[in-house]
Amino acid sequence: MRPQRRKLLRIGAAALAAAALSACRDGNDDSRPTATGASPSASPDWHDAKSTGSGTLSMLSALLGTGELQDRYANNVLTGFFGTSAYQMATTYTTSDKLPDKILTALTGGILADVLMPEYGWLHALRRRNALEPLPADLLADLGVDERFLPSCRIDDELFGVPYAMDLQVVGYRVDLLTQAGITEPPKTLDELREMAKQLNGEGFSGFDPFGPGLVRTWANLVGAYGGRLFTEEGDLGFNDGTGAKALDFLAGLVNDGTADPSSVPGTGEPRLIAQGRAAMAPMGTATWDELNGAGLGDEAHMAFFPMPPGDAGGEPSILRTGTVLSVSRQSRYQDVAFQFLHYCLEDQPLSTTAAMIPAIPSRTGLLVTSELSSNRIANAGLASIDHAGVMLGGSDAWLDLRPVVEGQLRMTLEGKQSADAAIGNLARVVTDSKNAG
DSSP states (O other): OOOOOOOOOOSSSHHHHHHHHHHHHHOOTTOOOOOOOOOOOOOSOOTTGGGSOOEEEEEEEOSOOSHHHHHHHIIIIIHHHHTTSSEEEEEEEOOTTTHHHHHHHHHHHTOOOSEEEOBTTOHHHHHHTTOBOOOOTTTTTTTOOOGGGOGGGEETTEEOOEEEEEEEEEEEEEHHHHHHTTOOSOOSSHHHHHHHHHHHOBTTBBSOOSSTTOHHHHHHHHHHHTTOOSBOTTSOBOTTTTHHHHHHHHHHHHHHHTSOOGGGOOOTTSOOTTTTTOBSEEEEOTTHHHHHHHTTOOSTTTEEEEOBOOSSTTSOOBOEEEEEEEEEBTTOSOHHHHHHHHHHHTSHHHHHHHHHHTTOEESSGGGGGTSGGGGOHHHHHHHHTGGGOOEESOOSTTHHHHHHHHHHHHHHHHTTSSOHHHHHHHHHHHHHHHHHHO
16 A cells, blocks of 8 residues: 655645645545636636636546655646646546546536546547537647647537547567467458467467457457447447457457456456567557566567558458547636646646656657657557547547446357357447437
8 A cells, every 4th residue: 555645746825735735635536626616707718817816726647556656747837837836726536437427426516626637538438428628729839749639629610628648559469479379460361360369379379369468458449440439539338239249259269269368357456468578469459568568578579560461352351549638627717727737737748748757648749859858669569550540439429328237248258158249238228228318
């Protein structure tokens, strides 16, 4: 258990700093965001809003999973903005699985935090519940945020969030192990991937580990490999066009082959199978780089990367886009200051610092070259193939209703308890019911 220590961060008055940082430092899920009231009228210019007035903003985030990271974020990011004003930030940190409920509960109670950090792809769902304030049209004008991350942040031509710490999921493979098996290049189709995996499989060793990044993420990536999307650009149901069932059948085939074993998934905090030397190939995101380096596998002699290959020859490979976005609550008392804070978060030093801490790809991808992440080969491989990053989690107002049940339905198929078609049918009904409920 992390010691309950407090290092006061001087951001204005000491009393307010202590109150703000008690939430920011604790890391416990019991802390509550500062209560906020109805939104006031916007000031004429948000660009320097923190120079006028005072108060305590609140932020709700699942981005930083440890107390150490939360401390570093407070000291290296928050101070750069709040240290020169009479405003403070009180942050509530929670986990990704609890964040939706916390947002909706706070929204209902009228105490939703000023600044929210939902996962990429959630904005449609939160907009449906009237939780988000549209952002100023010129918020990103001088920042150079990568346009390829922006479409899902715009709804009806309004910006409801800005991409922050992003990720692109690729497949990593052990070059040395494939070479020893006589395999000299990565697979060109999913069928080739499965055959390679069976060839590489061994006692206590997986040819392909689909579970490392999480079952839902791998399934979504495979949906993209079969040419599908979870939802259409309009937010309508997309994975029930046959691609969702094909992706799930592919995973079930790996399990039936003995290539992928759900029971071999490492426990929380343990290195992934490929970093342990117990798998030859696996989907992975940017944060896996530290594990690979720590295991002495980061060099080109050991690891290389490719997009998830297409389901059929002539198809397009697939990369899954995930990450965290920054948004402002409609209930915020300090919307102009929150807008200015979002702009600050995307400036050179704050964004590079945050991305390196996680690690993740900065939404201003040009910063990757000069940041601490420049040597992260997973991030660079993802960006090299970003044009294939057409699939993401979310993108529909039904996502928050679907998200809690997806993994359970997928696992029932992998356990032989229902067919892939049945699982996809059940998930499609959740989406339809959610849409019908309004």
